[in-house]
Amino acid sequence: MDKKTIGILTSGGDAPGMNAAIRAVTRAAIYQGWRVMGIYRGWRGLVDDEVVEFKTQNVSNIIQAGGTILKTARCKEFYTKEGREKAYKTVKKHDIDALVVIGGDGSLSGARIFAVEYNLPIIGLPGTIDNDLNGTDTTIGYDTALNTIMECVDKIRDTASSHERLFFIEVMGREAGFLAINSAIASGAEAAIIPEETTPADQLAELISHGFRKSKNSSIVLVAESKETGGALALAELVKKDYPQYDVRVSILGHLQRGGSPTARDRILASLMGAAAIDALLDDQRNVMIGIRNGDIVYVPFSKATKIKKEVDSRLSTVLHILSI
Ligand code: F6P
Secondary structure, eight states: OOOOEEEEEEOSSOOTTHHHHHHHHHHHHHHTTOEEEEETTHHHHHHTTOEEEEOGGGGTTOTTOOSOTTOOOOOSGGGSHHHHHHHHHHHHHTTOOEEEEEEOHHHHHHHHHHHHHHTOOEEEEEBOTTOOOTTOSOOBTHHHHHHHHHHHHHHHHHHHHHHTOEEEEEEOOSSOOHHHHHHHHHHTOSEEEOTTSSOHHHHHHHHHHHOSOSSOSOEEEEEEOOTTTOHHHHHHHHHHHHOTTSOEEEEEOGGGGGOSOOOHHHHHHHHHHHHHHHHHHHTTOOSEEEEEETTEEEEEEHHHHHHSOOOOOHHHHHHHHHHTO
């Protein structure tokens, strides 16, 4: 294949393992004799022409670092025709033949539109702690976030059981319950309230009807964030009002879930997916996200990855319920 120039960017919410992916894409491309252009601040950097050539040493000593050395942003301008026109001018200016975009749902939706509009080959890597991209079993950053949450819940459990309290712990996920349900299982929590099931109020009523603290001296409920329903704070208020016998506390884990050094699992996943992005370009693939299904790398069309909601396995809730008696 001819010598190519590829551009790489990270976009949307950062996720641990993005740096490992940047490293893998850069090195696998240079290994093929290609040129790599690092685009700073996601789509914003393409609109504003913040582009720097990346050599192998630009990605040295980053595999262990959280965040993204390319920085990231959420760029409203890119979602306008004029913004994308400016972005394409930057692509042309630097002779970029293809892009590798690392990000979540919003970033890959942007990639889908841009790729079609300008007939530009784009390969996506699923980089989000939310694990909400369809067609892949897992996403870069998800395992690290899950481990971070588990460690936090273990700590909260110490104080919850000392004080015999009921804790609502809110985790991220943007309309997806993967982090909440799996961290609930991993930390031995009593329940998880997730958007994929009935309304939070109904799930809460069901929990209360089973009774907290029958034989336990603390209860922990993981709650998936929700702008619509108010998340853990709103649930805690409901309980305080109607069930004053419970000593309720709330903990919102927030952005600490997005930071930290990636786990070995995320570093390996990011490395495999980064190298697979270059294989995909060599294979003349375009407008697909790299996914992993049952241990195999797969190509998932952007529309399938972003437009179809990924299901949470209902067996997880059953197991959580059984194990929390
Ligand atoms: O998509 C990743 C994510 O961390 C979501 O879980 C969360 O809702 C959102 O980003 C927070 O975004 P921001 O960076 O704008 O606070």
